[in-house]
Every structure is written in C-alpha cells, then in structure tokens.
Amino acid sequence: MSRFPKLLASTLALVLTVSAPVAAGKLGLGTPATPEEVTGWDIDIRPDGEGLPVGKGTVAEGEVIFTEQCAVCHGDFGEGAGRWPVLAGGGETLASHNPVKTIGSYWPYLSTVYDYIYRAMPYGNAQSLSPDETYAIVAYLLYLNDVVTDEEFELSNENFTTVRLPNEDGFIDDERPDTKVAEGGAPCMSDCKAEVKITKRARIIDVTPEDDGDTAGVNVD
Structure with a gap:
C-alpha cells in the first residue's frame, strides 16, 4: 500500500511536465537568409515606382514577346482566349451589368501590371522574363x-x-467604419x-433558359 502514493505522485509529475507550455526559443532549423536570397524575393513594384528595375522596352518589341509568351492564353490583341482573362478593351463598361475589367478599363496603377507580369507570368514559367522583356510587354x-x-x-x-x-481616379479610400457604432460607442x-435591400x-448572369409556362428555370430577384 505504501507504493501507491509514490506512484500517484510520479504520475502527477509526468502529467504536469507534458502539459506545461514549451518555452519559446530557437529550434535549430534552417539557416539565416543571405542578402542575395532576400534580394531575390524583394521584387515588388510600388505605384510610386519604388522597386522598379533598370530597363526599357518598346511597343514593337513587346508585340513580338507577347505573341510568343502570352497570346496563347490572352489572344494576340489581349481579347482573351477561351476563358482566360481579357487584358484590353472594356472601356465605358464598368457601370453596366456586364463590366469588363481590363488593364485599360479597371486597373488603377501601371505598377500592378509590371509587378504581376514580372512576378507571376507567363503561366507555368513564372519569373522567366527579363526586366527589358517585361517593360516591352x-x-x-x-x-x-x-x-x-x-x-x-519606349517604356x-x-x-x-x-x-x-x-481608371486611377476611380479608386477612393473607403472611410466607412467596419461596424455600425450604436449610441454609447458600442x-x-x-x-x-430593419431591412436589407x-x-x-x-453583374447579372442569366444562364438558365426560360421556358414559357415553366417557372422552374426563371431567375427571381
């Protein structure tokens, strides 16, 4: 009988040891990033031009590169191939029921265009374009x-x-609060x-065909 208290005490000590939080500290995994590795990741471009690499490219040069690298998905003139994104056109459509959001109709900053192409395109072979090729595109x-x-x-x-x-001026800061504050600040x-309207x-997408006399396929707002 004298061994049971000792066994209970040992079990309790083990449980407390396992359940105690592990002190934060270095785990000895990985290695510090070198300046060269950080530079390789630091390729974002800001609207004010911060981060732009030195380079240049003309419209004529870009047409050749675009045809070789981009047209298979986006079409020769940015019209989009199949279900791939449309890159050109769409002017005066943003207020319609079927807005076409392209670089010319919707995007606010040219830096977004350069940054996305340089970082993520062409699809399946990202970051294979040189700065000059990206400027040209x-x-x-x-x-x-x-x-x-x-x-x-020449850009x-x-x-x-x-x-x-x-459309740069089409983007404004939303000054509305995240939640409606009632009286008293809560x-x-x-x-x-009382009602949400x-x-x-x-965009309105009416994809279900309507059949006279059959209301099952009619879209009801």
Whole structure:
C-alpha cells in the first residue's frame, strides 16, 4: 500500500511536465537568409515606382514577346482566349451589368501590371522574363488599351511613373467604419437594420433558359 502514493505522485509529475507550455526559443532549423536570397524575393513594384528595375522596352518589341509568351492564353490583341482573362478593351463598361475589367478599363496603377507580369507570368514559367522583356510587354499592353498610340513608344524605369491608367481616379479610400457604432460607442452586432435591400449588382448572369409556362428555370430577384 505504501507504493501507491509514490506512484500517484510520479504520475502527477509526468502529467504536469507534458502539459506545461514549451518555452519559446530557437529550434535549430534552417539557416539565416543571405542578402542575395532576400534580394531575390524583394521584387515588388510600388505605384510610386519604388522597386522598379533598370530597363526599357518598346511597343514593337513587346508585340513580338507577347505573341510568343502570352497570346496563347490572352489572344494576340489581349481579347482573351477561351476563358482566360481579357487584358484590353472594356472601356465605358464598368457601370453596366456586364463590366469588363481590363488593364485599360479597371486597373488603377501601371505598377500592378509590371509587378504581376514580372512576378507571376507567363503561366507555368513564372519569373522567366527579363526586366527589358517585361517593360516591352507592358508597353504593348498600354498600346492595346490606347493609353499610348505610338508604336515606337519606349517604356523604361525613367518614364514609368509618368504613365497614368484611365481608371486611377476611380479608386477612393473607403472611410466607412467596419461596424455600425450604436449610441454609447458600442458596435452594433445584431438588429442593426430593419431591412436589407440590394441596391446595385456588379453583374447579372442569366444562364438558365426560360421556358414559357415553366417557372422552374426563371431567375427571381
């Protein structure tokens, strides 16, 4: 009988040891990133031009590269192949029921175009384009969207920030609060509105065919 208290005490000590939180500390895994490795990841481009690599490319050069590297998905003129994204056109469609969001109609900053192409394209072979090739492709996309009209236009890190996309002013800061604050400063978490109404739709897709006399396939708002 005298061994049971000792066994109980040993079991309790073991449970406390296992359940105790592990102190934070180095695990001895991996190695510190070298400056070269950090530079390889630090390739984002900002709207003010920060991060742009030195380089240049013309519209004419971009057309050749785009045809070889991009047209299989996006079409020769950015019209989109199959279900791949459309890159050009769409002007004056954002207020319609079927907005076409392209570089020319929707995107706010040219830096987004360069950054995405340089970082993620072409599909399946990302980051295979040189800075000069990327500048040329972006110049060609500007031409397809009538942002520039000269086939000899050359885009470079020096004139990049002078180019403005048509919808830049279409993006504004949303100053609305994340939650409706009731009197007294407490967020309203329930029963904030007596009724919720849909006032606008970004896009209406009527894909179900209608059959006279059969309301099963009719879209009801």
